[in-house]
Amino acid sequence: MSSTSPLLKTPLYDWHQANGGRLVEFGGWSMPVQYTTIADEHRAVRERVGLFDISHMGRLTFDGPGVLEWLERVTTNRVSRLADLQIQYSLVPNERGGVIDDILVYRQPFAYLVVCNASNRDAVKAELERHRQGAVGNFLDRTLDTAMIAIQGPRALEILQPLFDQPLAPVKYYFFTMGRLLERVTAVVSRTGYTGEDGFEVICGAQSAVPVWEALLNQGKSHGILPCGLGARDTLRLEAAMPLYGHELTDSTNPYAAGLGWAVKLDKGDFVGRDALRSLKASPGQTRVGLVLDGKRIARQGAAVLAGDKSVGEVTSGTFSPTLQLSVAMALVEPSAAGLGDKLDIDVRGHREPARVVKLPFYTRKATTTGIA
Numbered sequence: 001m002s003s004t005s006p007l008l009k010t011p012l013y014d015w016h017q018a019n020g021g022r023l024v025e026f027g028g029w030s031m032p033v034q035y036t037t038i039a040d041e042h043r044a045v046r047e048r049v050g051l052f053d054i055s056h057m058g059r060l061t062f063d064g065p066g067v068l069e070w071l072e073r074v075t076t077n078r079v080s081r082l083a084d085l086q087i088q089y090s091l092v093p094n095e096r097g098g099v100i101d102d103i104l105v106y107r108q109p110f111a112y113l114v115v116c117n118a119s120n121r122d123a124v125k126a127e128l129e130r131h132r133q134g135a136v137g138n139f140l141d142r143t144l145d146t147a148m149i150a151i152q153g154p155r156a157l158e159i160l161q162p163l164f165d166q167p168l169a170p171v172k173y174y175f176f177t178m179g180r181l182l183e184r185v186t187a188v189v190s191r192t193g194y195t196g197e198d199g200f201e202v203i204c205g206a207q208s209a210v211p212v213w214e215a216l217l218n219q220g221k222s223h224g225i226l227p228c229g230l231g232a233r234d235t236l237r238l239e240a241a242m243p244l245y246g247h248e249l250t251d252s253t254n255p256y257a258a259g260l261g262w263a264v265k266l267d268k269g270d271f272v273g274r275d276a277l278r279s280l281k282a283s284p285g286q287t288r289v290g291l292v293l294d295g296k297r298i299a300r301q302g303a304a305v306l307a308g309d310k311s312v313g314e315v316t317s318g319t320f321s322p323t324l325q326l327s328v329a330m331a332l333v334e335p336s337a338a339g340l341g342d343k344l345d346i347d348v349r350g351h352r353e354p355a356r357v358v359k360l361p362f363y364t365r366k367a368t369t370t371g372i373a
Helices: 013-018 038-047 067-074 118-130 156-163 206-219 230-239 274-282
Strands: 022-026 029-034 050-053 058-063 087-093 099-108 111-116 138-141 146-152 176-181 185-190 199-205 226-228 287-293 304-307 310-321 326-333 343-348 351-358
Touching: 013 022, 013 206, 029 230, 038 050, 038 226, 038 230, 050 206, 058 067, 058 118, 067 111, 067 118, 099 118, 111 118, 118 138, 146 156, 146 206, 156 199, 156 206, 176 206, 185 206, 199 206, 230 310, 230 326, 287 343, 326 343
Parallel strands: 050 226
Antiparallel strands: 022 029, 050 146, 058 111, 058 138, 087 099, 099 111, 146 199, 176 185, 185 199, 287 326, 287 351, 304 310, 304 343, 310 326, 343 351
């Protein structure tokens, strides 16, 4: 999208505007960054439940002859391993082994769905078209005629289930089901999320977004549900050490440096960038690490990571963790500076802030002090 193009609006835009959402530009869309405070919304998800409009995410559908082989050519993971109603995390690589986008691939009974990042939707579509190679299946961009809503947190299941006509408890992580919400709204409901908590992501028609959103808020009122914005989504995913495109992943960052080599299957057959990735596996150059700062100052993206007088990398994401009450960051650093417990410094606006390398993720549902010695 060019800088002069009007911002896209999700089907919930008017609701956000009328209910105190502070709207900002994100990936070419007008999106709520917060309603109350980021910390309050963050804690709601960790302790109770939060609701996110994620309709800006791209939703692309594929069906027909040659679609499986087509997807295999442009993704790093092995799509053929997917069972019906299963979801796979994968990457769309370029010829140099960098990442065009990270995606989720859904296997429906007679089709595939790809969910991609908002800012990369056009690039992913263009890459797919470049490598169609005779596949005659249908390829549709359903982003603008559908909505996507995430309900996340320990109470997500008990709030969503009464509104949905299919059992959700048996749905495993990275699987999905299809049914009806509110007795009339056809929906895809997946057990996925970007917060480190249990929860679900719901895809439905754009015209049903407001009724579904308001029904979830009403159902969750007694559980302390809050609408949440991009600010809390970012602090939650960072605590859970989930990569964000444009930060931990870029078109010049390889999957092995980003700690995502497990999503690359070099033996699955030919695909875009395979030769480059084979070389990068042996020598990724950098590695993603977790850092905890001694003080409370926040290390922002691009801040230099120092070992003595030498720059050994840079911060990709940083925040003050509402859950752990610590300043945390992820960074790409030289392997020599990636050992657990290594003491480093971060240049925060001209001041050296002591930090140490810790195990990722910073937070898990089972132990909130994971990696923090």
